[in-house]
Amino acid sequence: MKAAAFDYHRPATLAAALPLLAGGARPVSGAQSLGPMLNLRLARPAALVEVGRLPELRRVEERPEGVLYGAGITHAEFEDRAVPDPTGGILPAIAHGIAYRAVRNRGTLGGSLAHADPAADWPVTLTALGAIVHLTAPTRHREMPLRDFLRGAFDTALGEGEILAGVFVPRLSPQARWGYRKSCRKVGEFAEAMAAVLLDPPRGVARLVIGATEARHIVLEGLQTLDSVEAALAGAGLTEDPARARLFRTVVREALAAATGEGAHA
Amino acid sequence: MNRVTIEVNGRVLAAEVAPRQHLGDFLREELLLTATHLGCEHGVCGACTVLIDGAPARSCIAFPAMLDGAKITTLEGLSDDPVTAELRAAFTAEHGLQCGFCTPGMLIMARDIVLRRPGADEEAIRHELAGNLCRCTGYVGIVRAVRAVAAARAGLPAEVTRGLPVPAPAYVSPLALPEAGALAPAGRAAPAAAPPSAPPPSVDEKSLETLKNPVRLEQRFTVPAGVGAVWDFFQRPEAVVACLPGARLVAPSDGTRFEAEMTVKLGPMQAAFRGAGTIAADAASYTGTLRGQGVDSRSASRVQAELVYRLEPAGVATAVHVDIAYALQGPLAQMSRGAIARDLAGRLTVAFAQNLAAALAGAGAPAAPAPLDGGGLLLAMVKDWLGRLFRRRG
Amino acid sequence: MAAADSRLKGEAVSRGVGASVPRKEDARLLEGRGRFIGDMRFPGQLEAAFYRAPIAHGRIRAIHIPPHLAGRAFTHADMVGVKDILAKTGLPGFRVSAQPSLAADKVRFAGEPIVMVLAATRAEAEDLVEAITVEFEELPANHDMLGAVAPGAALIHEDWPENVFLVSQAEKNFEASRAVLDAAPVKVTRTVRTSRQCMAPLEGKGCIALHERHVEQLTLWTSTQMPHIVRSGLAECLGLEERQVRVVAPDVGGGFGWKGLLQPEEVCCAWAALRLDRPIKWLEDRREHLIAAANCREHHYEMTAWADAEGRILGLDALAHVDAGAYSVYPFSACLEGAQVVSNLPGPYDIPAYRCRALSVCSNKPPIVPYRGVARTGVCTAIEFMVEAVAREAGLDPVEVRLRNLVGPERMPFRSITGKDFDMGDYPESLRRAREMIGDAAVRARQAGGEADGRRIGIGYAVYCEQGAHGTSVYHGWGIPMVPGFEQCGARLTPDGTLEIRVGNQSHGQSMETTLAQIACEILGIDPAKVNVVHGDTALTPYSTGTWGSRSAVMAGGAVASACEQMAERVKAIGAHLLQAPREAVRLEAARVVGPQGSVSLREIAHTFYRAPQNLPADANPDGLDLVAGYRPAVDTGTFSYASHAAVVAVAPGTGEVEILDYVIVEDGGVLLNPMVVDGQIYGGTAQGIGTALYEEMVYDANGQPLASTLADYLLPGAGEMPPVRIAHMETPSPNTRFGQKGIGEGGAIAPPAAIGNAINDALAGLGAELTTCPMTPRRVREALVRAGAAAEAAR
Structure with missing residues (x-):
C-alpha cells in the first residue's frame, strides 16, 4: 500500500517548528515507526514537521551527574558509542538489540519514547535508569521523569503542540548492577515480555521495570520481595492467563538473576 | 509537491x-x-x-x-x-x-x-x-x-x-x-478530490444484521433519579449517543431510527465510522435496544454494535443495566489478536456508563465528548497490533 | 549410467551433470539487472487496486461507486462474457465451485476482490478505492474447518448440501485386521493440527496485461510458475482462442506454489486491457498477500495406531480434515491436498492395515493452493508424531521403532499400501546415518546430565519419501484441468555455434538456466556459458505444465537431453561430411565432431549449415539445427527421493523458547545434476519447514477475519532463526529417469515440523507435556507445560 497524501515541512529551527506543531502537524524524525503506518494508511496526517534534525534536538550535553541527549540522537549513534554514555555500556548494548541496523541508522531516541510502545527497549531501559524527559512547547519548557511521561500503551503526557526535545540519563555509580531480559519470537522482533533491573546501592536505587504488558510499565522501587512482584503482576492482570504469567515470572526472575550475578540467562 | x-x-x-x-x-x-x-x-x-x-x-x-x-x-x-x-x-x-x-x-x-x-x-x-x-x-x-x-x-x-x-x-x-x-515526474493530474460518498443511510430493523461473535461488555450502575426520569432520558437518542465518546447524531432522530458518526483517534491515526441504527423500547419492562452499524469508508472497515439497557427502580434511585456488544471487521480488525481488545474496550463501556450516570444525575452529558483516545475499543485493537508491528523500533 | 561415464570425458568433467557449476543466473541478479514484473512498465499503463471484501462471508447488497470513478472502477457486472474460474476434478462426488474474478452476488472470504479500480499510479488507485462503499448482508463465517462441517453451518456454496468439496478415502486390510488390532499391546491416539500459512515469496504476485493490437493478441506478463497453464485458463475465462493469448513470465521472485495458479486478478487485468486498450498492471502488495492469500497447509488429523510390543505398527486409522478454503483453484483444484493426505499418510513405512478418510472442507478463507511439499508436510508431521508416540508408549527407542517399520532396500521397488511405487533406495540406512551424524548417543548422554541453564534438550527424527515428477498415470485419475504427460524441449544451434534451449516451464530460483545448460554440456560438450536457456514464454517455448511437483530436473532435464541427443546426431552428420568421414566414424567431444583425421567445431558446422550451405550435399537433412524433442519417463509414477532429518533442540521451560542446536539431513536425491544447487534447494526448503514448525501461522478470528496483515504479525524465519544445517547425500540412481536424477525441490520443507516437534516433545517428555499443533510457539510450549502441571496436580 502507498501512503495517503500529506504535506511536509522542514523548519530550520525549533522556534520555527513549534508553531507548525501547534497548528496540528505531526512531528516526525526517523519515520521508522510512522513510515509503516503511513504506507498502510493507518496514519493519515494532514502535515508532517521534521524535528529529528533540528540542531536543538541533535545536541548532547555531558554533565557531572549524567548526560542530556537531544531527542534526535539515533539508536546507531548509541550503539556505535558516538555519544557519551553514563551507564557503563548499558545504552550501547540495548541499542544494539533494537530492531535491525538499517532501522537503527534512522530511528531516534525521542521518536521511540514519544511512540511509547510498552514493549520497546528504550522505554523500559530508560525508565529503569531513571531518565528525565525534557518537553518543549511554544510557551513553556518542562521536565518530568520518564516514568510519569509514559502513561500507557502508546500514550504519553505530551501536550498539544509540545515535543520531546531531550532525555537526561543519570550517571550510574561504578557499583551499579544491571539485568535485562526480553523474550522475543525472533531476533529483532517485538518482545512478548521484558524486564529490566537496576541496582545502584551508592545512589540508593533498586528498581524493577516490567514491560510488554500491553499497558503502562510496571515500576517497582526499592528492594522488593517476590510476593510484591507477584502482586504487581496480578494487579496488571498478567496472572489471569497461566501461560502468560509463566512467561512474565520467568523474565523477571532472569533479569533479577542477571543483575545479582546469578543464573545463566543474562 | x-x-x-x-x-x-x-x-x-x-x-x-x-x-x-x-x-x-x-x-x-x-x-x-x-x-x-x-x-x-x-x-x-x-x-x-x-x-x-x-x-x-x-x-x-x-x-x-x-x-x-x-x-x-x-x-x-x-x-x-x-x-x-x-x-x-x-x-x-x-x-x-x-x-x-x-x-x-x-x-x-x-x-x-x-x-x-x-x-x-x-x-x-x-x-x-x-x-x-x-x-x-x-x-x-x-x-x-x-x-x-x-x-x-x-x-x-x-x-x-x-x-x-x-x-x-x-x-x-x-x-x-x-x-x-x-x-519532475510526468504531469499527473491528481484525481479530482471527491468527498467519500456515504451510502444512502436507509436502515430498518430488517436490514440490520445480527451480531456475529461480538465482544460483550456489561455495566451496572445506579443513578439518583426516579425510573421515570431515567426512562425519559433513554428515549432521547441524541442524549444517549452523546454519552459515547467521539459519537454524535448527524441528523435528528425520529425516535425509531438514527444516523450517527463516531470518530476514533489514536495518535496520528483516525477512523470515522458513519452509519445508522434503530431504536426499540418497551416501556412496560423498562427495557430497550439501540442497534447500529457503520463503516469507515476510507478503510472499508465495518463496525456493528448493540446496546441493551434495562432499568430497575431501586427506591428513589434507578439501577441501570447496560450490555454492549460489538464486532469490528475489515482492515482495522485485521491487525489484532483481540486478546487485550476486550480489556481496553471495557474502558469504553466504563466511560459510556460514567457519562450516562453523570447525565442522568443531572450533570448533563458532556456536550462533545472527546473522541476515544486512550480508552476505546478500536484503540485497544489497534494498539495491540501496532505494538507488534512497531515495538521493534526501540 | 550415462552420467558416470561422461565424467571421464573432457569438458564434461567440470561442467556437465554432477558438477557444482556456478550459476549462470547470478551475475544479473547480483548487479540488480534482474527484470521482475514490478520493474516493467509500458506506455500508457494504468495500475490496479482492488476493493476487497472486509467480511468473510456475506451477500453483496449494493456497491456504491461515486460518479468521479466512472470508467475507472469495474465490478462483476461490467465483466460481461467473462467466465468464472472453474477447476473441476473427475473424482466421484466432487462438488464444483465457480469462482468469479470479481465477487458477484456473494463474498466468501475476507480479501476477495469486489471492485477493480484503475489509475495512473497505485497510490492514486488506492485513493479512489477509498471512495467506494459496499453494503453487505453478512452471513455466519466458517472460520474453522471442523465447525464448517458441523450441522447447521452456513453454506458457502448454497447449492451444496454441506461445506465439503470431496471426501477421499482408502481402506486396505483394515476391517480384516480388526481382531489383530484389538489384541495389539500398543495403541495410541493423537490429534495433530497444522496451521494456515502464507507461502510468502519475497516478491508478491503481479501482472501486466497488454492488448497488442498489431497482432490481435493479449499478452500477459505475469509472475507465474506455469505460463502455458495460465494461458489455457485465461483463454477459457475470456472466451479467446489460445493463439490469441501469450503469457510471459519475466524473472520471478520465488513461487513455492503461490504462483502456480490462474488468479482472478490476472483475469481482471487481462479483461481491462482488452476493454480499455491500455496496459493494466497489478502488483500484489504484502498486505494483500497476507490477507487474501493465506492459503496453505491447514490440516487436522485424528489418528489411532496399533503396534506390537516390538513397536511394529500393525495398523493406522485416520480421519483428516483439510481446510480447502472457499473455491477450487485452477488448475490444481480444491482436492489435491486431501487426496494426497489419503495416499501419502503411511509415508515410507510399511503399514499392513490402513484406513483413512479425508474431507476437503470448504471454508470462508482463501482457496488452498499446493505449497512446497503439498500435503506431505502435514502428513509427515502426523505420521511421525504417531511413530514417536508408539515408541514412547512401548518404551522403545524411536529410531529402532522407525527402523522396524521402514520399507527396506531389499524390497525395492516396492508398492506401498496406498499403491505408491517406491522406485529405489535404502530408507533405513538414511536414518542410521542421520542418527550417527547427529551424535545420538552423545546427545542422550548430555540429556541425562541436564543443562546448567535449566533448559531441557531433546532429539527428534523424521523420515519421509517425496514423490516427484509424477505424470499422467498419477494425475489423470484426478481429472483436474491439467494432466502432465510429455515434456518437450526446443534446441537451436545458432549460426555461430552457440546453443539456445527452450523449455516450457519456468525457473524462479531453481537454477534451471544453469542445470539445463549442464545437461546440454553433458550431451554436446558445449560450455554452459555458451548455452541460453529460454523459459517462461508461451510464444517461444514448447507447451509444459510448468514448474511444480519437483518435476523440472526430471522432466525438463529429460527433454533437454532428448533434444541435445537429436542435435548431436544432426551435428555429427554434417561434421562427418565436412571431415569426409563415414557417419559412424565420428564422435562428439568437447563441442567438436571428431573424426579419424581431424575435427570440426560446432561453430564451423553451424556456420556451414546456415551461411555456407553450398558446402553441404544436396541431400543434406533440411531440418537443420533447430528441433523440438520430447521426453516421457518409461515409468511415470514419479521418482521417490527420501531423507531422514534429525534435530536437537533446547527448550526453556519458563519462556517456552525453543532453540535448534543441531540439524542433520541425510538425503537421497539420486544422481545430483548440480550438488550445490541441490543443497540450496534442501536448505531453503528446510528454512520453510522450520517456519511451519515454529513461526508461521495466519490466525483468524471467529468472524473469519485474518489477524496478521504485516510481516511483523506473520513471522518468517530470519538468519537468526536458522540453525546450522548439515547435509549428507546418498545417491541411489532412479532407474526411471534419464540420468538417474530424482525430484528434490520440495523435500526440505516436509520433515522439519515432525523432526523439531519430536525433539521438543522429547525434551518435555519428563514433564509430561506434549505438543501436537504447529507452529510450536513459545506460547503453545508454555500452555502444554501448564496443562501438564495441572494434570500432575490433579493426579496428586
Missing part, C-alpha cells in the same frame, strides 16, 4: 516530489533504478535496503521529501565498489541467492556488516542479517558468503558507514540522470 536536491549514485539532481512517495518508489518509478526491490513496504523485509549517507536504511519508509541534501546509493551505484565486488563473487561461490529478489538489499546490508565488523563470526553475522528476509536459501549460502568476505577483512579497522561517503560509480544505469537538472 516539494522541491528537493538529492544525490543518487553520485549524480546530483533536483526533483519535485510528492511527500507521500517513498524513496523506493522514487528510485524505481522516477529514476528507473529497479535494483532496489519492494518486498513489504512496511519496513520489515529489508529487500528495499539502500544507503542513505552511506548507511543502510529501508527505502520504503524513507521519503525523498524528507531527504533534501541526502546522498543515496543503490546497488547500481555500487557497481565499481570493491567490497561489493568481493561480496558478489562470494555470493556466487557460496550459492547465496536463488530467485534473487532479496539479493540487492542483502548485498547492501552485507557490505555494511563486513565494513563495520571485519572478522565478524557467524553468530554476529546472523544477528546483523536478521532484518533482511530471504525465502529461498535458508540463509546458508548468504551467511557463508558474508562470513568469507568478513574473514578476509579480519584485522582491518572497522569502518562505521554512518555518514561514510560512497564514491560514485563510473557507470550508473542505462538511464541518463539529469545532473542538477530538474526531474
